[in-house]
Amino acid sequence: MPELPEVESVVRVLRDGVPTLVGLRIVTVNVAWDGVLSDANGDLDVAELEGCGFISVARHGKYLIFHLECPRKPSRDLIIHLRMTGRLFLVPHNEALARHTRLVLMLNNGLALRFDDPRKFGRAWLVDDAATIIGRLGPDALKLDPAEFCARLARHRRQLKPLLLDQSCVAGIGNIYADESLFRAGLHPQAISSELASDEIRRLHSAITSVLEEAVEAQGANIDGVFKAGRFAVSVYGRQGAPCRVCGSEIRKIRVGQRGTHYCPECQVLSPGDVPHPET
């Protein structure tokens, strides 16, 4: 389940690894599953990718941004979203396709950039300007200015959990790190954004920042028996029924905005003004 820290790990490998993708050129493209290219924003024209060179590898929220120099246009941006189960890596040119390989970009150094995705949720776009795709997103969760974060919370009267997952508010937080950030901030997932006190907002901001920075450092989350990309140890996500690491209370799982939500009933108390839904 790639969220911001997992996507950042991919960026660092492709940008800073040996070999780096930067400076390499796409020779041919192999589309193993058509659906990876089609989307409401238009289909990717494979022929336009051939001959393009990688200028930079970056990220905004969970979107990967490959800035390209192209034969027929000054520049283009290849955008890839890994969604739930997508993986991106460099392999030797002749490496056999895996069962879940969706897209292969053959490169001019004997390697290939391969996109594997069992659940077919991941997508790729080729656009003149990355803003076409990421323009609607809020600021990246790792570059979140406290004052702007405060303004964005105040602007809506919404439950914190769905608001944190809304990529147009803040980009990069998914279900795991939303739960982890709210736990660290000591805030209930159903607390109302516009009703937070300023110290609560500060706590949430620093919780998001520290959780994500630690997770980037650990190269992603490590969730018991499910997801083991990195070493970040979760406190609440998937730990329903287990004791809270802080107070020993039993971690609960409820549904908030259709999403599984994990929290500690002792550490994350709803303030009197907020009305919780009686959910299980």
Place this chain on the structure above:
DNA sequence: CACTCTACCTGTGCGC
């Protein structure tokens, strides 16, 4: 505007 539902997918893990 805030929320809910549905669609998109398939591997996993449960109950029977």
Place this chain on the structure above:
DNA sequence: TGCGCACAGGTAGAGT
């Protein structure tokens, strides 16, 4: 053992 099914997740789009 094997079958069926609910479930997980991020996002877009439609509907309330």
